[in-house]
Amino acid sequence: MSHPEVPATEVVETTFDATVRVVMAYVGHNSVDAVAVPDLITHVHERLVSIASGTPVSEEDVAFFNQCKVDIAPIQPVAKKTPEEIAASIKHDCLICFEDMKPYKMLKRPLASRFGLTPEEYKIKHGLPDDYPLVCQEVIDAKSRLAIASGLGKTNHTRRVRKSDTARVSPQNFDKGAHAVPSLSM
Numbered sequence: 001m002s003h004p005e006v007p008a009t010e011v012v013e014t015t016f017d018a019t020v021r022v023v024m025a026y027v028g029h030n031s032v033d034a035v036a037v038p039d040l041i042t043h044v045h046e047r048l049v050s051i052a053s054g055t056p057v058s059e060e061d062v063a064f065f066n067q068c069k070v071d072i073a074p075i076q077p078v079a080k081k082t083p084e085e086i087a088a089s090i091k092h093d094c095l096i097c098f099e100d101m102k103p104y105k106m107l108k109r110p111l112a113s114r115f116g117l118t119p120e121e122y123k124i125k126h127g128l129p130d131d132y133p134l135v136c137q138e139v140i141d142a143k144s145r146l147a148i149a150s151g152l153g154k155t156n157h158t159r160r161v162r163k164s165d166t167a168r169v170s171p172q173n174f175d176k177g178a179h180a181v182p183s184l185s186m
Helices: 008-029 034-052 059-067 083-089 108-115 119-125 137-149 163-168 174-178
Strands: none
Touching: 008 034, 108 119
16 A cells, blocks of 8 residues: 655654644553653654654564553542541531532532542542532522422323313303314314
8 A cells, every 4th residue: 555655744744743743642641750750752753753754663663662651640539538538528508519619509520620539539538528519509409499399200291271261161161062073174
């Protein structure tokens, strides 16, 4: 399979961009020592240039990338929070986040977007119990009131009668044909 000739400057720019993307993705998803990053950048760039020029990947290259172990660092728990600290972080109108010590109504979104943690990882990291709330009681109460007001949870689902329904059929106009089903013929 032959490739059309690409100017050398274009190859360098393309491989440079590709190198940046590959290294950022690799470092973003793996535990890499800071001293190893320059070597990783050099190797990735050299290999992309050699691939772009048509040179096959050598066994040395394969060995290098195999030694770069994928080591996703597990969440290490910090000092376990005392029951007093846990109780103090739970208020009626907010929860105090142990990552930045700021109040939040709900913790799930800021944990993911600001700190890259799932609720489970957050609980492990700070030694919190499994039943630690992620939503403050005020929000829970507000959602409960809204659900009750909208009729959720009731077993007897009676239909609300609209004024237009009562106006259509009443004892006064029943004999005048208001109860008749409209015909579908045109």
